[in-house]
Amino acid sequence: MISVEALRIEYGRGRRRTLAVAGVTFQVADGEFVSLIGPSGCGKTSVLLAIDGIIRPTSGRITIRGEDVRGVRRDVAFITQDAGLLPWKTVRQNAELALRLQRRPREGVQEILRSLGLGGFENRYPAELSEGMRRRVGIARALALRPEVFLMDEPMANLDTLTRERIQEIILRLWHMYRFTGVLVTHDIEEAVFLGQRIIILSPRPARVVEVIENPGMGEVGYRRSEEFYHVVVKAREILKSLEER
Numbered sequence: 254m255i256s257v258e259a260l261r262i263e264y265g266r267g268r269r270r271t272l273a274v275a276g277v278t279f280q281v282a283d284g285e286f287v288s289l290i291g292p293s294g295c296g297k298t299s300v301l302l303a304i305d306g307i308i309r310p311t312s313g314r315i316t317i318r319g320e321d322v323r324g325v326r327r328d329v330a331f332i333t334q335d336a337g338l339l340p341w342k343t344v345r346q347n348a349e350l351a352l353r354l355q356r357r358p359r360e361g362v363q364e365i366l367r368s369l370g371l372g373g374f375e376n377r378y379p380a381e382l383s384e385g386m387r388r389r390v391g392i393a394r395a396l397a398l399r400p401e402v403f404l405m406d407e408p409m410a411n412l413d414t415l416t417r418e419r420i421q422e423i424i425l426r427l428w429h430m431y432r433f434t435g436v437l438v439t440h441d442i443e444e445a446v447f448l449g450q451r452i453i454i455l456s457p458r459p460a461r462v463v464e465v466i467e468n469p470g471m472g473e474v475g476y477r478r479s480e481e482f483y484h485v486v487v488k489a490r491e492i493l494k495s496l497e498e499r
């Protein structure tokens with residue numbers, strides 16, 4: 254379980270001080286997938302960076318499986334919209350990179366590349382791929398670590414709708430296969446509803462949890478076309494709109 258308790262994050266000092274996160278509390282059960290959504294600049298990335306151990310909270314407590322987060326952990330993977338690929342390495346070498354850095358065996362990478370639809374492209378270089386494929390190589394690299402926890406910060410931002418939906422469906426399939434604990438930050442309401450068993454809505458900066466929407470229908474590729482999906486999307490949209498009008 255990931256437990257975030259009264260998380261507070263301030264940047265800078267004195268007149269440059271910015272309060273980004275002002276007491277955020279939520280839990281994510283093992284194997285659960287939640288979406289985190291909120292207005293632009295509200296502190297979503299800051300929350301993820303703190304869970305990943307990259308930044309230290311000003312106060313509050315974060316634990317993963319009961320242990321305090323004190324730094325980057327091997328069982329936690331983090332991906333952003335910048336896949337961070339090395340241009341002089343092939344798809345396979347990029348996907349194996351994190352494993353190599355940790356001196357871990359590179360088995361299973363081939364299968365992961367195949368499940369991401371990258372079979373046959375192993376020896377290509379990033380410049381020879383589409384943007385959607387490059388993002389998937391980034392996902393493969395993270396997944397190769399067999400993470401218990403998968404933190405995703407808008408990994409599908411700035412992709413066209415169909416590519417985006419295709420990657421969402423791949424992520425859903427991977428979650429069914431590997432049952433990692435997932436936290437997805439997104440500003441796309443439909444994406445949040447498609448991939449979140451719960452949708453945690455944050456306030457404008459400084460972030461606080463405004464509402465948590467249960468989304469039990471999540472889990473099927475066809476969910477997107479159901480009436481229930483539509484209702485959850487409308488509900489989330491109204492809450493987000495009411496925040497902007499405050």
Ligand SMILES: Nc1ncnc2c1ncn2[C@@H]1O[C@H](COP(=O)(O)OP(=O)(O)OP(=O)(O)O)[C@@H](O)[C@H]1O
Pocket residue numbers: 264265271272273292293294295296297298299300440458
């Ligand atoms: N390293 C930093 N130093 C100073 N201020 C920062 C730093 N990182 C973030 N901030 C500020 O903290 C606030 C929250 O930033 P954060 O990136 O967490 O928000 P976000 O919700 O992810 O934004 P976006 O929707 O644009 O991705 C912003 O006001 C930002 O300017």
Ligand SMILES: [Mg+2]
Pocket residue numbers: 297298299406
């Ligand atoms: Mg962000």
